Amino acid sequence: MEAAIVLAVAGGIAAVVIATSPTSPTPLTPCPDKPGRGPRAPYLRRAQPRTSKALILATKPFAQENRAKSWWVVLSTLFYFVLAMTGTLLPWAWAAKLICSILCGLVMVRVFVIYHDHQHHAILDRSFSADFLMRFIGILALTPSSVWKSSHNYHHNHNSKLRSARIGSFPIMTREHYAQAGFGARFVYRFMRHPLTMLCGYFTVFFMDMALISFFQHPKKHFDGLLAVVLHLAFAATLVIYGGFTALFFTLLLPFTLAMALGTYLFYIQHNFPDVTFRDSQGWTYEGAAMDSSSYCQMSTMMHWFTANIGYHHIHHLNARIPFYRLPEAMRALPELQNPRSISLSPRDMWTCLRLCVWDVHAQRLIPLPR
Numbered sequence: 001m002e003a004a005i006v007l008a009v010a011g012g013i014a015a016v017v018i019a020t021s022p023t024s025p026t027p028l029t030p031c032p033d034k035p036g037r038g039p040r041a042p043y044l045r046r047a048q049p050r051t052s053k054a055l056i057l058a059t060k061p062f063a064q065e066n067r068a069k070s071w072w073v074v075l076s077t078l079f080y081f082v083l084a085m086t087g088t089l090l091p092w093a094w095a096a097k098l099i100c101s102i103l104c105g106l107v108m109v110r111v112f113v114i115y116h117d118h119q120h121h122a123i124l125d126r127s128f129s130a131d132f133l134m135r136f137i138g139i140l141a142l143t144p145s146s147v148w149k150s151s152h153n154y155h156h157n158h159n160s161k162l163r164s165a166r167i168g169s170f171p172i173m174t175r176e177h178y179a180q181a182g183f184g185a186r187f188v189y190r191f192m193r194h195p196l197t198m199l200c201g202y203f204t205v206f207f208m209d210m211a212l213i214s215f216f217q218h219p220k221k222h223f224d225g226l227l228a229v230v231l232h233l234a235f236a237a238t239l240v241i242y243g244g245f246t247a248l249f250f251t252l253l254l255p256f257t258l259a260m261a262l263g264t265y266l267f268y269i270q271h272n273f274p275d276v277t278f279r280d281s282q283g284w285t286y287e288g289a290a291m292d293s294s295s296y297c298q299m300s301t302m303m304h305w306f307t308a309n310i311g312y313h314h315i316h317h318l319n320a321r322i323p324f325y326r327l328p329e330a331m332r333a334l335p336e337l338q339n340p341r342s343i344s345l346s347p348r349d350m351w352t353c354l355r356l357c358v359w360d361v362h363a364q365r366l367i368p369l370p371r
Helices: 001-021 051-056 067-089 094-119 128-139 145-158 174-179 183-193 195-199 202-217 223-269 286-293 302-307 313-316 324-333 349-356
Strands: 297-300 341-343 358-359 366-367
Touching: 001 051, 001 128, 051 067, 051 286, 067 145, 094 297, 094 324, 128 223, 128 286, 128 297, 145 202, 145 223, 183 195, 195 202, 195 223, 202 223, 202 341, 223 349, 286 313, 302 366, 313 324, 341 349
Parallel strands: 297 341
Antiparallel strands: 358 366
16 A cells, blocks of 8 residues: 555656656757748758847747746646655655655755746746745745845856856866965865765755855845744754654655755756856856856756756756746757757766866866866
8 A cells, every 4th residue: 555655656746747848859850842841840940050149039939938837837846745745754664755755855856946947037927926935935945035036146147257256156266276275265165066065955055055144144134044944943843743753854854955965966067067168257248158158967858857957057047037848948949059068967977077176277177176
């Protein structure tokens, strides 16, 4: 019976993944001798690739949401999140709890990206119900909206600038700057980019940095950071009182640790990969930061569902108003978006990206720390 319920939860999520996730983008192949034949007539290749503002303008048709679909993805995702979390509390074998806990963590990543889309006004904009719901989700995810909006908007407008402030992104030093830095500055820099910091992102990045420290720095502006901390501690205490350490581990610690470690790593590889480009403010452009400094993460269909297409990050940075469920459509439609700087979640690519640490100005690439 227990196994049947677990399989039902997992099977239901898999069914939604298959039903709602688009297939991987494929190159356009219209038939030259039969105009209008091929993927879609409006998607025929252009003789001259669009660049700069023309490319951004070409993405605008995709920055239109389907309000019914937006509500569907929000409510269905929250349903599966609650269902998986409930499964961690039911009185069955630890293996079943483990499966539900992992599913809960993965669905939590999707919940967060949907919240992130709403903060960009890509979905459910000007909806009082959605605003209230998303504020609660932000507090639950330890990314209160007051903190997220200010830091993430700064990130979008300064992504890949060498000498911008470290707000909403991982810090980056040039090789020369790192060599001249003192012990304290080097330690902080290494700590913030260290794999263990990402693995413990639940505590280091979200609980401490996004919620607690933000509140202490600006108590009035980021009061919701304190609410996030209090809610989290109250939730943890309730689980311990009524379910013991088992409930605390499977319902809170494991899924939140998994979701936030994966989320932190995904954010890292979106702008820290072998082919990335960093520029001074003088040579920086919004379109260039999207196409040359933001990656496309190759994933399976299921992982694209769990991560709500955040892997199409070059398109997201080109136009953050495109709903996540339309990003693959934009990539299929616009040839200029079909040859991005790619990365994957393979162990080899993970090792390669995690070793990258400083920007070599002369070589114009991100390199590991010199020995």
